[in-house]
Amino acid sequence: ETGVTQTPRHLVMGMTNKKSLKCEQHLGHNAMYWYKQSAKKPLELMFVYSLEERVENNSVPSRFSPECPNSSHLFLHLHTLQPEDSALYLCASSQDPRENTGELFFGEGSRLTVL
Amino acid sequence: AQSVTQLGSHVSVSEGALVLLRCNYSSSVPPYLFWYVQYPNQGLQLLLKYTTGATLVKGINGFEAEFKKSETSFHLTKPSAHMSDAAEYFCAVSDRHGNNRLAFGKGNQVVVIP
Numbered sequence: 001e002t003g004v005t006q007t008p009r010h011l012v013m014g015m016t017n018k019k020s021l022k023c024e025q026h027l028g029h030n031a032m033y034w035y036k037q038s039a040k041k042p043l044e045l046m047f048v049y050s051l052e053e054r055v056e057n058n059s060v061p062s063r064f065s066p067e068c069p070n071s072s073h074l075f076l077h078l079h080t081l082q083p084e085d086s087a088l089y090l091c092a093s094s095q096d097p098r099e100n101t102g103e104l105f106f107g108e109g110s111r112l113t114v115l
Numbered sequence: 116a117q118s119v120t121q122l123g124s125h126v127s128v129s130e131g132a133l134v135l136l137r138c139n140y141s142s143s144v145p146p147y148l149f150w151y152v153q154y155p156n157q158g159l160q161l162l163l164k165y166t167t168g169a170t171l172v173k174g175i176n177g178f179e180a181e182f183k184k185s186e187t188s189f190h191l192t193k194p195s196a197h198m199s200d201a202a203e204y205f206c207a208v209s210d211r212h213g214n215n216r217l218a219f220g221k222g223n224q225v226v227v228i229p
Contacts (some may be wrong), residue, residue, distance in 0.1 A: 001166065004158070006158075020191060040124065040221065041221065042218075042219045042220060042221050042222075043159075043205070043219040045217075048195070050215075056216070090158055090159070092158075092159075102147040102149060102166070102207075102209045102217060103161055104147070104149075104159070104161075104217065105161075106158030106159040107134065107158050108156065108157050108158045109157075109158050
């Protein structure tokens with residue numbers, strides 16, 4: 001099992017669809033993150049979960065809804081997206097943020113295209 | 116709030132030549148500094164990091180970076196580029212206040228010319 005696994009790797013959806021991105025980590029970490037990677041822009045931190053509690057939400061539109069049922073799984077539920085939401089969505093995990101090693105372990109990303 | 120600046124989105128280097136990627140940071144507290152690499156169709160992978168101690172940090176694949184507080188810089192170098200170094204490189208900074216909130220730069224796309 002690789003460290004952080006994301007599915008699906010590619011997703012095409014219409015603006016009225018509902019879909020979900022899934023992330024699973026096998027590293028024993030207890031913090032998980034969603035990042036958005038768009039061309040020519042810095043990575044944007046969307047959500048942070050620490051010990052299954054959401055600790056950060058960076059003003060992300062409500063059409064993105066995260067869910068963290070346990071420390072190994074993280075979902076991003078998508079609903080009524082816009083074409084500008086097309087991007088690579090990266091999941092990451094880390095040890096307890098309070099230890100602040102600063103090292104994140106990333107999945108390979110889910111490439112989302114909104115038509 | 117912390118931030119990093121990476122100039123020049125695309126960097127071309129000849130195979131065997133020096134790789135130099137510049138990173139300047141802004142932080143109100145002593146920072147932790149990182150370089151991550153992203154190969155095509157993959158996620159980000161840690162190359163190296165500076166937390167405390169020696170200011171010259173060695174990472175994987177022959178890369179190294181030097182923390183220079185006076186210049187607020189953390190430039191990444193490799194003496195001799197290899198074709199396999201073609202990737203996107205991101206500099207990142209976090210503070211030391213007990214969180215993993217990394218602020219990333221825009222990245223440098225490195226192209227290696229045979």
